Amino acid sequence: MVTMRDVAERAGVSIATVSFLLNDTKPVTATTRARIEAAMAELGYRRNVVARALASRRTHIIAMAYPALDHKFGFSAAEFFTSAADAARKQDYHLVLWPVGNDGTELKELVGQGLVDGVVLMEVQLDDPRVTVLQETSTPFALIGRTSSLEGLAHVDIDFDRTVEDAVGHLYELGHRRIVLISGNLTDPVFSTYGPYVRSESAYRRVAAEYGLEIVVMESSGSTQSGQEAMAQLVEAHPDTTAVLIVNEFAALGAVAGLNRLGYKVPEDISVLPLLMAPEMAALTNPQLTIMRTPGPELGQLGTESLIRQVEGADPLPPQLVPAKLYPGATVAGPRAPRSKAGAGRRAARKARS
Amino acid sequence: MVTMRDVAERAGVSIATVSFLLNDTKPVTATTRARIEAAMAELGYRRNVVARALASRRTHIIAMAYPALDHKFGFSAAEFFTSAADAARKQDYHLVLWPVGNDGTELKELVGQGLVDGVVLMEVQLDDPRVTVLQETSTPFALIGRTSSLEGLAHVDIDFDRTVEDAVGHLYELGHRRIVLISGNLTDPVFSTYGPYVRSESAYRRVAAEYGLEIVVMESSGSTQSGQEAMAQLVEAHPDTTAVLIVNEFAALGAVAGLNRLGYKVPEDISVLPLLMAPEMAALTNPQLTIMRTPGPELGQLGTESLIRQVEGADPLPPQLVPAKLYPGATVAGPRAPRSKAGAGRRAARKARS
DNA sequence: CTGAAAGCGCTTACAG
DNA sequence: CTGAAAGCGCTTACAG
Structure with missing residues (x-):
């Protein structure tokens, strides 16, 4: 191993000077700088981070x-x-x-x-x-x-407030009036104090109220499976839903799969908009998910x-x-028949079939 | 920060002895051991890994x-x-x-x-x-x-050989005789020498030959998108395929989605068996993928x-x-109509529609 | 601008 | 079984 001492000897300076140059902690004249840099290059010197850490009390x-x-x-x-x-x-x-x-x-x-x-x-x-x-x-x-x-x-x-404002606002502009939030399980001790669930939910309650929307919050755990189950409950309990906001990214994947299996088309029948997801994850489905992209x-x-x-x-x-900012994909669109009963009727018929 | 010196002083021994005990490098009598351990507990001592690294030339x-x-x-x-x-x-x-x-x-x-x-x-x-x-x-x-x-x-x-043997064997036993491999793009300089693609392919060629199967290798890059595209090509070029082996896990997800969009049911029309996938990834789809589980x-x-x-x-x-070992899910089953032309006919009809 | 020297908190022959 | 001491490769007041 080539040490600072080796460099110093070769350059004809003290190790302190080498250190000063390396860390830029004290000025060094151009000529000594050149000598030291030459020596370092010739010897292939690389500073030992462990020794530096011990001496400087900073491991970096x-x-x-x-x-x-x-x-x-x-x-x-x-x-x-x-x-x-x-x-x-x-x-x-x-x-x-x-x-x-x-x-x-x-x-x-x-x-x-x-x-x-x-x-x-x-x-x-x-x-x-x-x-x-x-x-x-x-x-x-x-x-x-x-x-x-x-x-x-x-x-x-x-910024959960702005994320939810933007998400609800986007859906509202497309014509959605039945927007449900799928949050986490707040009775689970691990997640009852988990910020994303808690803050998303309170932002949703506030924003939905401001838009005069009915407030519906359902829960899921953070698995694909539970997202799918949540959708089964949703279409049962709230068949007139036209859009779903969903916090957990794994549950979101399950939600889309679940809706498809229940015979609902995404986004024609129901739009799905995950509130926090990475683009790489959104690209796993086909068509790609529309998401609020986690920052x-x-x-x-x-x-x-x-x-x-x-x-x-x-x-x-x-x-x-x-x-989180809107990142377009293919799982959000306007509702099929905004504010009419036609959509609900069609869905009810499909449900009866299955 | 409490150091080894503090512990040594409190226990009335030398720092060397503390070190011997801590690293179990030399025997220490029960009484000194007890004194040192007491001192460490009282002081809340924790060994500094940086100093140890510098002295021992091993950072751990x-x-x-x-x-x-x-x-x-x-x-x-x-x-x-x-x-x-x-x-x-x-x-x-x-x-x-x-x-x-x-x-x-x-x-x-x-x-x-x-x-x-x-x-x-x-x-x-x-x-x-x-x-x-x-x-x-x-x-x-x-x-x-x-x-x-x-x-x-x-x-x-x-062990690509055994993985492919087991995968092909499993499909063969279920009745599959048209088993295609989706490997990687070997003309891409990055992946032309990438072991999983190269070794899977050569194992497949060997095993398929042993079973007397037609050898069909197609390629995809490592994205969901490309897996989907590969399926479009597959059903075009090899409509009688009943099972797909696929190396890349992202492409595998895309393959299932792509087949669904093309109107093919998995596994009823085509079975899909990824050769290297983690269970967490297999659980992202619904129904869950049958996979060869990456070890x-x-x-x-x-x-x-x-x-x-x-x-x-x-x-x-x-x-x-x-x-990789077989990890059951719901994307592999026996072919719909083994060795008859009925399945192909039905698929051709569906294709004509789309 | 440069150098001599102490010291960071340990480990490890060496000696007893 | 235990200790005194050198040393790991640096940084950093301190002095000049």
Whole structure:
């Protein structure tokens, strides 16, 4: 292994000077710079990040804590990770993925080892024990998501209000008046304080009321299967529904499949608009889903930048909320027969057949 | 931060003794052990992995190099990563995911920094420049996949021969005699040396010949879209096909969707059997796909264990090939009218309509 | 602008 | 079984 000492000797300078040049921490004259750079090139020198970490008390590694047991690591998660990794690399940091539990014990164990300078928390719950762990250990962190009390916590999150406003507004303009929300199971302890479900639902209730729409919220868990089951219940309980908003991306896939199997055409009979989905996932079906596109790339980057600022002693970025934006596909259209009874009659007939 | 020195002082021993106990590198009497453990508990000591790494020349971090630009990071990749991470953790290692290019330059840069003890290579190509980089830098590594020349390289891989044998055998027993393989695009430079396509195809050619079946190989790229397009071509060029084997998991999803849109029922008209898919992906469709289940959990674990053995100076595990196993779903059944012309006639009629 | 030296928190021969 | 001490490859006041 070629060390800084080797470079210094070859260039005829001290190792301190090499370090100053490498880190740009003190000015170096052009001639010594040239000598050092030549020496580095000739020797193929690469700085040892472990030694640097020990001496500087900064590993330049940050962790993304992802509760993989409670949340599938799908395309959306991959987007968050990838954009965060890119943002980190641009600032000379490594990002590592930590699949740790929701309760904070594993996180505490890992953080105590001194491997990382800070943590980006994914899938934040309204009351998240991991936040306490990070505060107690004085570990810099940034939330992608929000706890209920946010006093001074660095965070970025989806703007659920605008996302739902835009989604409902789009459907309304197309003529839809029967718009149902499929949210999560809020009696499940893991998800009763899960921001996306809670915030989507409250935004939907507010927005639907503003539009004078009937408010119908149904639930599903985060599986394809449960999305399909939700549709079976929906067409039974609310046969006049013309559009479905759905929070969970796996359930959304199941919803489309389920409607098809029940004999409903998407979007002719019912439009389906997932509120949070990655384009790669939307492309798995054919025709491709119309979605509100999760702002994963933006949030991954912002969260990481906010964290790195803190690690380096600066103030975190101000909190930012980014809405999911409409990403057109082929699962949303105007209702077949807006505000008439014809559609409902036709669907009822089909149902009787099946 | 509480250091080993703090623990040593409190326990009334030297830091060397604490280290011996912690690493189990030298015997320690029961009484000193008790004193040290008490001190560690009281102080909440946690060993600093960075200092340990610098002193021992072993970071206990291994990287999984995944060429994210050329290969989507889907459910199969997530399975490999998760199982590798678990295997690493069990042996006191961290696994980090490195999304690096296929050409080795990024890998060389990263490896030179001394962050990792070794590398697990994913999506290995038959002629892989990353292998050269790792050899030149004397970095321990294990392949998940195979290069063409394997002289002494630690590797684990899918057993394509047995996978295809089992898949074709299963279909044959159900009565299928027209079994087509959808492989990859071998004229694409990235995939012309991609093991799964190359080896699946050659296994298929051998096995189909053994069964006396007509050999039909078509290609698709790794997208849902292309899987759908392949089906359009298939029913045009080979209307008597009763079963489809398909290598790429995204294309497989598209194949089912495409057949449905073309008016073919799966599995009644055509059975679809992906050769390499993760169950989570198979569960995205409804009904769930019948698949040959990628042995991701087994290979992730074996590859990691093989690597860690080398890192610790032992011989790597002997190469192992693991077949994908049949994982039942609802997209494979017997052909509608085996060996008669009735099925083909009916399909031709449907085709004329569309 | 450059250098000598202490120190980051451990591991590991070496000695006893 | 335990300890004193060197050393891992850097960074960083401090001095000049």
